Amino acid sequence: MPAATSGSRSKLLSTNFKNFLSKPAITHPQKALTVQLHNAQQKSNMSSNASQGAPMTGDIATKANSGFPKDSNAPGEQFEPRQTATSEDYEPDPSKSLKLSPQRQALVDDIIALYSCQPTVQRVKRYTPDCVYDDQFVYANDRYKMAGQWFALPKLFNASINESYQVIRSDDDMIQFKNKQSWTFRLIPKTATITGLVSLSLDPATKDSDFMQIKYHKDQANEKDYSHEGLGFSFKKWQADNVVKHMDAPELKEFEQDKNANKEEVRRYGTGTEEGNAPKRDFTKA
Template sequence: MASPNPPPTGSDKTNFPSDASLPGEHFEVRQTHLTGDYKPDPSKSLPLSPARQALVDDIIALYEMRPTVERVRRYTADCVYNDQFVYANDRHKMAGQWFALPKLFKSAQSQGYQVVTNDRDLIQFRHEEAWTFKIIPKTAVINALVSLSLDPASLDSDFIRVKYHKDQANDQDYSNEGFGATLKKWQSDNVVKLMSSPEVKAFEADRDAGKAPRRTYGEGRGDAPVKDL
């Protein structure tokens, strides 16, 4: 029987293990880019199935500081989030990050996105976001490549979930080691301790979710191939 939610005009290519019991650390996509220019062209965005579009819509809503418990449930309990400033390796820490954003920013507005990869277990999109700080009246516009490594157990469901969320804003991949990586992990480990909202507390049980050691890659290149996304 055909999958109820196949990726239309997409790819059957798989990038990660099919074992959903593996922690999110096993689902990290690795890539570098020739220029680091991730400015999106929405007119060239790949089409998505309704279930996949709903996932991307929820992720965009999180970026726009519209978190809800249901939207955070888009992640598995053992998920990983990795960007320039944060490394969070369970859904409780992830919730702390999303619900903390309004404390730091006055507004966050998505300026557009372009889906560039629609594989069986991976969705990637170029994303432009305008962040306006609370204390300093300044707006920063950031173009980044967002990679969503999908949970094998929910690929064919109406509520697809994410194992690993990576956000890259330049041409290099992350080394996941050194002082910068330590600071990113310290930030995510401690921000959640300051969040007492019931929405964040809803994910406290996820602190015990399965984890794997953080993989490291020296200067960041490691096994990260150059991809023109």
């Protein structure tokens, strides 16, 4: 399977990494992806219809996903939000979405446009040079690698449509929203509508400006957080490190200098459960 296809948004693929790399998946990649898209959508549908009777477990903001550095020179790794959920149900309710200032709404609009296969240089500049993007199949630890991911999307998908979103948190540290996106592969006549939890940790230097920027972008497709360990993480990082090398989009030249952005070693947690410094929250009540 081409590296760029493997690096598509994690919400479109099965969470079972072993199955993804199994011999049938390698031999018949289009068939395997079709099955995985079907499974992902079925899983999303089941979680959307699941009972929401779990008790409240506390506020959305916790010490693990707030209180980030006040110095914008701190590298993106220091702005990582950590959280697990009582359910993988991230179905948005737009009627409950928090109202945002024009500046914050513009930031969310740009991120939604990036998810919707509409990358531009200006939209990618919503990230700081030392940003981190972290989802189930990607770990990009600078803006150059991040740009490679966004500009690859239109090559992978015929369409990506935002069905709805719900902002559930907006403060000095973070903007967080539930997202529902429909994706259609170019090579496979299949559309999957998948939900996820998007957490945008804000740059302290620009959080009150007209052009806000992001230090850490985390996209969680299920109830777990990321351990940053094991074979799955090695693939995530390899994919982000290498996809950009094979991209010919002229826009990427704008971000080549970001390869030298300030970085720290990857933070490792041993597990993606609560024990990995990821407090559990009931996002179905948001």
